[in-house]
Amino acid sequence: MNMRDYPTDELQAVHNAIAAELANRQRQLEILADALDALHAAGANGAVLDCLYQAIDIIDASTVVDTAEADEPPAPEPELTNRQKAIADLRSLGYVAPGYDQLVRLYHRDVAEMEYLRAEADTRGHMTKRQHAGKYNARNLWFCNLRELRKYASDEMLTWFDTHGRITYRMLRDQMDSGQHYAGSGYINNR
Structure with a gap:
């Protein structure tokens, strides 16, 4: 089934849901990053910081999004x-x-x-x-x-x-x- 076979309003709803989830995950990452800065300032030990790094890594890993369009040929590789x-x-x-x-x-x-x-x-x-x-x-x-x-x-x-x-x-x-x-x-x- 091609993307063009779906109604526009359904595609827009999916797009909005994905955007909301990504925004939520970004807020979670920002909260954890602020907590990490506060823990560094407070002199937290390595075990506490490692747990927070793991939480950030889990959220960050699940936030990877494939934005390439399925129906379009891949764009030429841009410069890094x-x-x-x-x-x-x-x-x-x-x-x-x-x-x-x-x-x-x-x-x-x-x-x-x-x-x-x-x-x-x-x-x-x-x-x-x-x-x-x-x-x-x-x-x-x-x-x-x-x-x-x-x-x-x-x-x-x-x-x-x-x-x-x-x-x-x-x-x-x-x-x-x-x-x-x-x-x-x-x-x-x-x-």
């Missing part, structure tokens, strides 16, 4: 977008996740850890203000907002960020969306 190039780059580095945002999150987590270790060595461990030493996980300085950064980061750490840069998830994602990538030490390389 920046996002597709970033996905290919991250997967070539060994990152595995069903969606772009999850790949960038995994990459950011590793970049933040590398930068944390460099900063810890450069500041001789003086990363948080004295009144917060031992109470605040300095690894969160790469996941928090500016208000929290100013509240907890020591003067040495703020100077280190001024010198070397501070890469956040959103900055990294925006850079990758624009065809750039983070090469450590605050430098951005064009592809």
Whole structure:
């Protein structure tokens, strides 16, 4: 049976139902992403974060939609977008996740850890203000907002960020969306 054999109103109803389901799944992903950011800021342990990553992966995997028309010949292959190039780059580095945002999150987590270790060595461990030493996980300085950064980061750490840069998830994602990538030490390389 051909798509043209169905009444237009039935096809429109199916289209609307699919669009509503996709919007609902996108809202779920946004809620989980916000929860993930909050858990990072709160210093949640790896098991909690892994459970949330799994939930995001399940929703994201079930959201894949085949938008190609069944009756039309396939369009010629377009050039890869920046996002597709970033996905290919991250997967070539060994990152595995069903969606772009999850790949960038995994990459950011590793970049933040590398930068944390460099900063810890450069500041001789003086990363948080004295009144917060031992109470605040300095690894969160790469996941928090500016208000929290100013509240907890020591003067040495703020100077280190001024010198070397501070890469956040959103900055990294925006850079990758624009065809750039983070090469450590605050430098951005064009592809």
